[in-house]
Amino acid sequence: MNKDTLELSAEEMRSYGYSIVDTVVEHFHTQREKQPNASGTREEMDTLFLEEAPEKSSDPQEVLDFVVEKVMKKSAIPSHPKAFSFVPGPSNYISAMADTLATGFNIFGGGWSQSPPAAELEIVTISWLLKIFGFPVKKGGGIFTSGGSMANLTAIVTARRVKCGDDFSKAVIYLSDQAHSSNIKALRIIGFLKEQIRLIPTDSEFKFSTIKLKSAIARDRLEGYQPFCVIATAGTTNTGTVDPLGDISKICKAEDLWFHIDGAYGGAAILAKNGKQLLKGISKADSLTVDPHKWFFQPYEMGCLLIRHHKHLKSTFVEKPEYLRDIEGNESEINFYDHGVQLTRRFRALKFYISIKTFGLKAFRNAITYNIEIAEKTERFLRKSAKWEVVSPATLAIINFRFNPIGNSYSEKQLDALNQKISGAVMDSREAQLVTTVLNGQVVLRMCLINPRTTFQDVKDTLALCERFASEIEG
Ligand SMILES: *Cc1c(COP(=O)(O)O)cnc(C)c1O
Helix, strand or coil, rough: CCCCCCCCCHHHHHHHHHHHHHHHHHHHHHHHHHHCCCCCHHHHHHHHHHCCCCCCCHHHHHHHHHHHHHHHHHHCCCCCCCCCCCCCCEEEEEEHHHHHHHHHCCCCCCCCCCHHHHHHHHHHHHHHHHHCCCCCCCCEEEEEECCCHHHHHHHHHHHHHHHHHHHCCCCEEEEECCCHHHHHHHHHCCCHHHEEEEEECCCCCHHHHCCHHHHHHHHHCCCCCEEEEEEHHHHHCCCCEEEEEHHHHHHHHHHHEEEEEEECCCCCCHHHEEEEEEEECCCCCEEEECCEEECCCCCCCCCCEEEEECCHHHHHCCCCCHHHHHCCCCCCCHHHHHHHCCCCCCHHHHHHHHHHHCCCCHHHHHHHHHHHHHHHHHHHHHCCCCCCEEEEEEEEEEEEEEECCCCCCCHHHHHHHCCCCCCEEEEEHHHHHHHEECCCEEEEEEECCCCCHHHCHHHHHHHHHHHHHHHHHCC
16 A cells, blocks of 8 residues: 555555455345344444544555445445335446446546547437437437436526526426425525425325416416426326326416426336326426436436426536636537536446446336336235225335224324334334325325335235234234
């Protein structure tokens, strides 16, 4: 180890790297036998890690061993077959290695001149996505981001710039009460006031109510506001619900509003036949967020914004500082730092490119189809049982249900408490990750089944575990 240059010898690098690869391979191979949940208080973590930054060096392997044992093995496993909560992260090994490769070469993904192939691969993979979602490939464009939150922020800034220019003091945006919180966060970041945000209530199926949307727009126009954008969701995080995209698109057209679709969760379902029908109308958006680190099976961090008119990204984000003037290049050679927030950015396109080249798009289609079907199978299984109630049907691989045996005399409050306790007991058992959400004021259990390694047996085992805990709680 040469501390003056922060270098290891070739031999040291190899054994260090191999040891990491061995650890990751072991993780991939044994995750099914491990527990998906993490736990640890701040106090416990402080005891493990809190220290002054060490001035002195340590043995590389010793530090690594410590990290593997105490950090990696004490974290939740988002790709575990029984990680059902939130949106799981069923990553894949090829993409994980691609990230390692991109980091190893420390490729700068900001501008054309520093890596023409990196910029080109972003153009190519974005154009794959444009085609998949029925966007115009020639005029369309997009950018990879850290995640869906950053993609939504990028979209909203672009929409505001295009529709309102510099004066957005009267600008108003519409989204449903089931829209993802990242949109609200984005609006806060860009300085919108409460009066500029309209949260439109959803209907009984958790869909954007277009009647209420229309009347809100009309009222705002009368009051001198400037409606400029509607955000619909293609696969809400709670229930997988897809808003009426076609109808909303018509309203946006008639009212000259920017139509953004947040498909961070559900967008990938377009690759499956049964998903594509549900997502009808998605190609009508002015901009669309998808999140490859969710249902495209990529490791964190990878989000994506697709846009109908590529030129709008550049006109929104371009700045020309003097120190970048030598690397301008020509129009067709895209500098992605001109298309979004980040200047220095990692080479995200690589993992997407290499995993689709390796497995083929068909494998992704099959995996997503399988995910949608296993959720539907779970719904049928629950409906046959006298103990369970399906609260929202399997939609884009998400299902919500609660323990509510036929003939019981529980009050709503007792049912809420019971289901909360069932989830708590499952989490404490660490056998599965299954947390609750709230729908129509009811506490429900929610399964998000986007892991192609999850078997129906995994689902049944988890439900059986729930029933066992339920009978213990009922005493
Ligand atoms: C997850 C999610 C987001 C946020 O994406 P991140 O990648 O977590 O930043 C936005 N919208 C929806 C619908 C989501 O499910």
